[in-house]
Amino acid sequence: MKAEPVKDEDESKGRRLKGGDAQKLTMAEVAKYVGVSAMTVSRAFRQDASVSEETRKRIMEAVDALGYVLDLSAGSLSSRRSGFIAALVPSINNSNFSDTARGITDTLENTGLQLLLGYTDYAAEKEEKLIEAMLRRRPEGIILTGGSHTDRARRMLDKAGIPVVETWEIPEEPINHVVGFSNSEAMSLLVRTLASQGYRRFGYIGGTTARDTRGSQRRSGFLKTVEELGLGPGRAISFGVPPITMEQGGQAVVSLLERWPDTEVVLCVSDLSAFGAIMECKRRGMRVPEDIAIAGFGDYEISSICHPSITTINVDCYGIGRQAAARLLDALQAGGEATGDEITLTGYRVVLRESTERGAR
Amino acid sequence: MKAEPVKDEDESKGRRLKGGDAQKLTMAEVAKYVGVSAMTVSRAFRQDASVSEETRKRIMEAVDALGYVLDLSAGSLSSRRSGFIAALVPSINNSNFSDTARGITDTLENTGLQLLLGYTDYAAEKEEKLIEAMLRRRPEGIILTGGSHTDRARRMLDKAGIPVVETWEIPEEPINHVVGFSNSEAMSLLVRTLASQGYRRFGYIGGTTARDTRGSQRRSGFLKTVEELGLGPGRAISFGVPPITMEQGGQAVVSLLERWPDTEVVLCVSDLSAFGAIMECKRRGMRVPEDIAIAGFGDYEISSICHPSITTINVDCYGIGRQAAARLLDALQAGGEATGDEITLTGYRVVLRESTERGAR
DNA sequence: CGCCAGATTGTTATCGATACCATTCTGCCC
């Protein structure tokens, strides 16, 4: 059994980049080292393949000794399976979306699929570019946030012939699978809940741009419901471009109260802006909720910790990720069988906390 | 010029997964459609290659018409360049690290390199697994967080022969490149600054486990400095496993004050725990900073918005990402030329805010 | 007019694994 000696790893500095040895190490060499064919080595790496336990053991020892690392880029070419799932989120700095990303990776664990993550910065054009970049890697499925895409993006996705899951909202025209909830109805529920507690004069903070469709939906849910309840036209303030920061939440609440000083309760497009608004109010000596009640959306960690704790809508962010990945796996499992394009609704619920406590008033 | 007709895209549902057409579309077919060779099509996709403008235009029109999307997995096999950079962070839900990730992707934009992101959950074994998973994709470089890795991980990285950048701290034994700062010195600076303002009885909240080496370094920086300043043994509380949550910050400050009621100022391993601590104190009717001063680490958005705003160490998270990616690009540029393994120090600074204001006392 | 540099395009081999089919071997059943 003739073999390259296992390379000693002193003086490893400097030769990095050159690599020297690693570069050349291939499955065939492992095979030669063990005295089997490359095909058998390939099989040893997969759990389903038929290789005798003894052979597999010898191969794995050789792999260890030589320091061989499987090359998936070669494998995926011949097997026509890239082993990738692509996911696009608006922002990774937003813990709602990174929870979703966690849900995806956690579900993908042990499936042999890897997540390729990208962030769109809330911009459809950037999304389009990213979709193309992702498709070039031939992902086996793709998870998107929202249902608003450019025409070219839709065309590319359609052509790609892979399962697509849109998340976090219910698109008018779903591409394929959907895992999400109605942002408009969720916000509506919050309005009704607070109205039932006696609140009458509602204000709203959050943009209306096409960039953040979920934000727009929440806003329209707010306006519609305030109208329906006969609580006059809603008082809504826009501020900055999505995502609205904590700081902008603070600025917005000031403008809103300047314009409509008798506002009783302010709903915000997200907990982050709600937090900013609350802190700004406190800084200005207002009491929350005694002088002004404030609520958010998303149930970020901050909302339960904040003093006062923040009333919000809890969204199952992590669950959205898990479900989306699960739908994708289902679809891949089903292979060609047309699994009907389904809409998986995820739950949300109002979480009443100190920031809108009525008794305190 | 004979060509497949551009597929009409009605009734696109249901045949998804089957794909029907997309699957087969290859560079050779685009070439046939245009009447050139596949090689020319390949060249048309790269900006440096020599193709006449007219030919490129015709090719790109065909690409559009047919809906062809480049297949990088095939390309990377023959070019031996995967187009990937791998990056591992402890958690993507932590905005400090997601800022770093943003810095990396932003720097990689337009280089033709794509980021493959993974999170280790602060666990070295998970890091090892991820490193292997990443190396199977043959990344051209890899960015790690911290300098604590398993032996096998180090061996794999060494063998891989690609540039490695460790970030966010200064490892004892760097693998290759380093972009970071001394967490211990940063914390030390914060202690000294607060001591110079008259604070004497220091407390500390933050774990000591090997999981979070940056946290441990901050802690030891704290203890050492308190000692050096002759301010008696530091009062340090551990709580939970990293990452310490806001809630745990609240619990920890309670234990700490129970045990050492006369503590004047509490430093926390991160702004998140500091925020939790502050909110818990307020909930219990203590005033910050009048009754107890509290500081954090990391300068998260929350700290400038919070009321009171939180004294902290500002770290250039985004810059760490940019620099790390830049070092990687340098190394790739240099090719084999041994670019000395360098340590790039990134800045940090104390940001004094309301939560430790001395006058208020 | 002939030749050469540079631009443009084509041909062929190859990257490293896996699919597919063939082959060998073992043990069991009728």
Add this chain to the structure above:
DNA sequence: GGGCAGAATGGTATCGATAACAATCTGGCG
């Protein structure tokens, strides 16, 4: 004992692009 199923393994073509080199064409210059 013959035959056959099933396990274990090997041989070869192939995935879809690109590297490397060859071929062709163009214009300019001596």
